[in-house]
Amino acid sequence: MAEINIPRDEQEALRSIDVRALDKAIDACLDARRISSTLREYRLGSCGLFVAAKLREFETALAEYAGAKAPKKVAATESRARRAGSVLENAVQQMQHRIDTQEQEGQLFFVDDHIIPPSHFSQQLTVLVRYRWRHTIEAEWTHGSITFSHVHAPRPDYTVAPPKRKPSKSQQERDQQEELWRQWAHLMRQGLFSLVEYFREGLDGGAIPKTFQARADDYSRRLNNFSCRFWLEPAKTKSSTKTE
Template sequence: MSVINIPCDEQKALRQVDVQVLDRAISASLDARRPGATLRDLRLDSCGPFIAAKLREFDVALQAYAGAKAAKKLADTGERARRAGSDLGNAVRQMQQRIETQEQEGQRFFVYDQIIPPSHFTRTLSVRVCYRWRPSLEVEWAHGTITFTYSHDPCPDYSMPAPKRKSSTRQRAQDLQDELWREWEQLMNNGLHSLAEYFRQGGDGAAIPKTFQARTDAFDRRLNNFSCRFWLDLGGGI
């Protein structure tokens, strides 16, 4: 699954959407209180999970609007449907703008976000991220990698009630694997976004370290949004 890059097939589908036609299709669907043929023909469900989710929300809101009878219910569901339609249109515009931004950034750097998770997790987690970069358009691409590591040892959460029954050894092992999967996924997301942010702020790819031990929150010893900001160790930052 792509984390920071829009896949090529989604880009192609998004480019084919005329936002003015989309606005008219949304308006017509609101008037009819059901999705119109023009809206279906735009194939928004091919534009990625974010747009597909907004399309489903609009469809659900239209169904509620269509089923309303009383005046107050009509007003309430109609307002929710209009809001959902506006959210859908804005989402398409936002993703089309992201394509333009991705193209511009892609002239100077690219972070590969297709990362396969390990089949089994230990408390020592790592994510290797590959990238390419160049300081200007006149020079050849340089390639590199950075491996983010994290030792999962959180503070006990005493706010959670103790289980009434002790789980089996097998269940505890599975629960640990599920928890480590979530931690690994967060480490991956943090690492990818951190590396992309570093390049967006004009960071020098030659200064990126080969490995970086993620910083944990001082309170609960877990990852947070700042855990993978490796450039804070580069002597002056970006």
């Protein structure tokens, strides 16, 4: 599952877009109060989930604008549609900027985000992240990996009312697997982004440990935004950020 690297097909779709021409196409849609064939030619749905989501929001706002009759409703829906169009254009620009950043950083490091989840989860969660790095663009690549681990044993949340009916054993198992899946995905993302942050800070790839036990929040025993920052001292993680 891709989390940090933009796939090649999405890069090609994004690079093919002239933002100034896109701006004119969006304006044309607003004038016509419908999606034009010109905008469809940009293949925005192929530019990744982020851009595709903003495209759907623009389409929805435009449909509401097209269906408005009363002057007050027309003015309100037009304003929302224009904002959605601006957000769509900005989303494309953001992703184009991300491509440039990815290419620049890729000269010195690459973190492989293609990680396949296990078919079954236990409370002992692990994520193996592979990477390569080098000190200069003339140097040979050094390949490595780090395994992030976490035992999912959170404190009970007594603020949540228990179900009126006790779920069946099979339902409990399904619920537990769904919860463990969410925690595994959270561990994976924290591991990936922590590793990218480490390299972005210009730190030594040779000092990355082979394994790292994620530091859970002291109170909730859940992962937080510092949990996988393996280069920080434990004392610096105590002022935890928002937990999941």
